[in-house]
Amino acid sequence: MTDAITLHDITKSYDGFTAVDAFSLQVQRGTVFGLLGPNGAGKTTLIKILTTLMRPTLGDAFVEGHSVLTAGKEVRRMIGVVPQENNLDRYLTARENLALHARLHGMRPAAYNPRIDELLEMTGLAGRQHDFPDTFSGGMQRRLVVARALVHEPRVLFLDEPTTGLDPQSRRSLWDHIRGLRRTMTVFLTTHYMDEADALCDRIMIMDHGRCLADGTASQLKDAFSRAHTYQVEFRNDADRYQGVLAGLPFVKGVEREGSLFQITLADEESIKPLMDHLSGSDIRRICLKEPSLEDVFISLTGEKVRE
Amino acid sequence: MFRGAFSIWGRDMRVMRRSLVSELVSVIAYPLTLYLAFGFGLKGYITDVNGVPYPLFIAPGLISMTAVNAAFDESSWSMWFHRKVQRTIEEYRVTPVTVYDIVVGKIFSGFSQGAVKGTVVFLVILALTPFRIDYTNLPMYLLCIALSSMTFSCLGTICGTVIDKPENIGRVQSVVIVPLIFMAGIFFPLSSYPSSILPLIQLLPTTAVFEGARDALLTGTIPSQYLVNLVLTAAVCFTVAVYTFNRKMAE
Ligand SMILES: Nc1ncnc2c1ncn2[C@@H]1O[C@H](COP(=O)(O)OP(=O)(O)OP(=O)(O)O)[C@@H](O)[C@H]1O
Ligand SMILES: [Mg+2]
Numbered sequence: 139m140t141d142a143i144t145l146h147d148i149t150k151s152y153d154g155f156t157a158v159d160a161f162s163l164q165v166q167r168g169t170v171f172g173l174l175g176p177n178g179a180g181k182t183t184l185i186k187i188l189t190t191l192m193r194p195t196l197g198d199a200f201v202e203g204h205s206v207l208t209a210g211k212e213v214r215r216m217i218g219v220v221p222q223e224n225n226l227d228r229y230l231t232a233r234e235n236l237a238l239h240a241r242l243h244g245m246r247p248a249a250y251n252p253r254i255d256e257l258l259e260m261t262g263l264a265g266r267q268h269d270f271p272d273t274f275s276g277g278m279q280r281r282l283v284v285a286r287a288l289v290h291e292p293r294v295l296f297l298d299e300p301t302t303g304l305d306p307q308s309r310r311s312l313w314d315h316i317r318g319l320r321r322t323m324t325v326f327l328t329t330h331y332m333d334e335a336d337a338l339c340d341r342i343m344i345m346d347h348g349r350c351l352a353d354g355t356a357s358q359l360k361d362a363f364s365r366a367h368t369y370q371v372e373f374r375n376d377a378d379r380y381q382g383v384l385a386g387l388p389f390v391k392g393v394e395r396e397g398s399l400f401q402i403t404l405a406d407e408e409s410i411k412p413l414m415d416h417l418s419g420s421d422i423r424r425i426c427l428k429e430p431s432l433e434d435v436f437i438s439l440t441g442e443k444v445r446e
Numbered sequence: 447m448f449r450g451a452f453s454i455w456g457r458d459m460r461v462m463r464r465s466l467v468s469e470l471v472s473v474i475a476y477p478l479t480l481y482l483a484f485g486f487g488l489k490g491y492i493t494d495v496n497g498v499p500y501p502l503f504i505a506p507g508l509i510s511m512t513a514v515n516a517a518f519d520e521s522s523w524s525m526w527f528h529r530k531v532q533r534t535i536e537e538y539r540v541t542p543v544t545v546y547d548i549v550v551g552k553i554f555s556g557f558s559q560g561a562v563k564g565t566v567v568f569l570v571i572l573a574l575t576p577f578r579i580d581y582t583n584l585p586m587y588l589l590c591i592a593l594s595s596m597t598f599s600c601l602g603t604i605c606g607t608v609i610d611k612p613e614n615i616g617r618v619q620s621v622v623i624v625p626l627i628f629m630a631g632i633f634f635p636l637s638s639y640p641s642s643i644l645p646l647i648q649l650l651p652t653t654a655v656f657e658g659a660r661d662a663l664l665t666g667t668i669p670s671q672y673l674v675n676l677v678l679t680a681a682v683c684f685t686v687a688v689y690t691f692n693r694k695m696a697e
Binding site for chain 2 (some may be wrong): 242
């Protein structure tokens with residue numbers, strides 16, 4: 139068995155409203171798996187089901203071979219969880235927060251104290267370990283929650299928007315750490331940052347309305363959705379005239395203009411040749427193919443409309 | 447078994463130790479005020495109740511009241527706070543401990559708060575006033591307080607589990623808990639009730655709490671009907687609290 143996480147037709151309804159809809163998934167051990175989706179897509183609901191906080195309405199899921207329905211305790215032994223919202227104990231110091239977590243995992247002080255020292259060092263909180271978390275900045279609290287999830291060296295780590303609210307330095311240092319875990323741990327994370335998914339994840343899934351829309355590596359997703367064929371053309375002169383010409387071409391799907399720089403979206407790959415026929419080479423300063431970003435893929439799949 | 451409960455209880459005791467000294471003034475102020483106001487204010491009017499001097503008549507009830515109030519307060523607010531505000535219950539629930547560990551740990555924390563604060567008030571009344579008891583009666587009294595604190599801790603846990611809005615916990619306290627306590631005859635003998643409703647009053651768990659505690663402290667025995675009532679109520683409340691919490695967590 140090389141799958142760390144398996145979901146079989148997981149459905150979750152909240153009185154009639156279906157938040158997760160017959161969702162199936164297998165995540166291999168040692169993968170950093172990223173789940174993307176607009177607000178309300180069902181990401182947190184999926185994590186709650188996988189971490190045994192919530193029972194699915196239908197279906198079953200397995201973490202390291204243990205069913206979340208019938209072997210919750212075994213599942214919880216395997217996992218570390220960073221919830222979307224920090225749930226630190228503000229009446230315990232940073233160090234006590236970690237120690238309580240270790241004790242709830244049945245660890246003894248001789249085992250958890252060195253581990254906690256190491257994690258406090260790694261998250262840069264060693265100097266503040268005897269302070270209470272409500273005297274910490276948002277980013278420091280977030281790092282403490284991550285450290286807490288790692289105290290018992292879980293096999294599968296769930297991170298629900300781990301870097302929301304972190305400064306670029308902290309984000310990067312957390313990314314480095316997650317990359318370091320990749321071999322020994324399976325990481326399941328959700329994020330709204332496309333650069334984060336791109337930089338970090340071996341595999342990305344985009345979901346919306348409780349269903350999977352796309353699945354693959356970052357470059358696979360970009361390739362699959364690069365059929366939009368967007369070119370950037372910068373004109374030396376006659377930009378205004380060309381705007382009119384481009385608007386009249388049937389195979390041009392969209393034109394965005396910024397001064398003399400045009401972003402031209404073509405209907406298909408073949409349209410580049412007729413396009414060139416309509417443009418005179420001497421008027422063009424620069425032309426290049428615009429690589430689609432993960433964000434383009436995301437927007438084209440989930441639409442531009444803001445979720446209520 | 448229940449190592450998780452022990453860890454959660456340990457956490458609560460650590461936090462209590464930190465705040466106990468600053469909390470003591472308010473813990474003592476209320477029962478001591480009642481003791482001074484009623485015990486001394488009314489001494490000229492009520493010399494004794496069934497042969498017991500009035501200050502001695504009300505003292506055991508005030509101590510019990512402190513204990514059960516503290517148990518209810520701690521359990522209800524702490525459960526609500528950890529569930530709705532800090533969401534630490536969610537953190538506990540993603541570790542290998544079970545929901546039984548969590549609810550049992552929390553019930554014992556409420557119980558311990560009641561025991562500690564009741565003891566403090568007992569010592570203060572002992573130190574500041576001529577209130578004296580026969581120390582051989584103490585074990586029975588402690589048993590009575592322990593059962594009562596357990597009951598109120600479970601009731602608090604139930605409230606903190608099912609009630610989402612904090613103001614409603616306050617309402618339960620003023621509409622249910624306070625009347626139950628005051629009807630139970632801390633300040634007056636039950637014989638003041640008309641004989642038609644007396645049997646009902648005697649069935650109240652709080653009557654068993656306060657009458658039982660007074661009898662235990664002053665005579666060294668708990669009337670068997672009260673003892674049965676205390677044990678049964680504690681057992682029922684414990685079962686209901688564990689069941690309710692379990693149900694809530696499965697939502
Ligand atoms: N306890 C609940 N009761 C009713 N509906 C809920 C509950 N929790 C979530 N939902 C609904 O389920 C849907 C999915 O919510 P979920 O929190 O899983 O989204 P998400 O993908 O994590 O969004 P975000 O990016 O905003 O965190 C939403 O439409 C939400 O309104
Ligand atoms: Mg979410």
